[in-house]
Amino acid sequence: MNNPNQPPPQQINIELGEKEAEGIYSNLAIITHSPAEFIIDFTRIVPGVPKARVQARIITTPQHAKMFLRALKENIEKYEARFGEIRTEPPQNQHFGFVPVKKDEKVN
Numbered sequence: 001m002n003n004p005n006q007p008p009p010q011q012i013n014i015e016l017g018e019k020e021a022e023g024i025y026s027n028l029a030i031i032t033h034s035p036a037e038f039i040i041d042f043t044r045i046v047p048g049v050p051k052a053r054v055q056a057r058i059i060t061t062p063q064h065a066k067m068f069l070r071a072l073k074e075n076i077e078k079y080e081a082r083f084g085e086i087r088t089e090p091p092q093n094q095h096f097g098f099v100p101v102k103k104d105e106k107v108n
Helices: 018-022 062-083
Strands: 028-033 038-043 054-060
Touching: 038 062, 054 062
Parallel strands: none
Antiparallel strands: 028 038, 038 054
16 A cells, blocks of 8 residues: 555656667676775776776766665576576686687688
8 A cells, every 4th residue: 555645656767878778798897986986897808908998987876886786686686597597607618709720620
């Protein structure tokens, strides 16, 4: 039952621009914080390239960082319930989707 003294929940319209809809791939996040904020730098590491560039930076409050942690945890639990456990240890001989060609092997 709704409390008559409580205002109805506010509905927020969220707009997703074309550029943002494409997304950014990141395989490394660097997190730092101060007393007032958390800073999350999303970067991408490429094998054989010694330098990585920050692709996106998110600056948020400690309260929002904690709420994000809870929301991410809930979504990981839902994902694993549906698709199985997410393994965090890398598989043997990981080649980022590409298998290197051996010297004597022909490429078609």
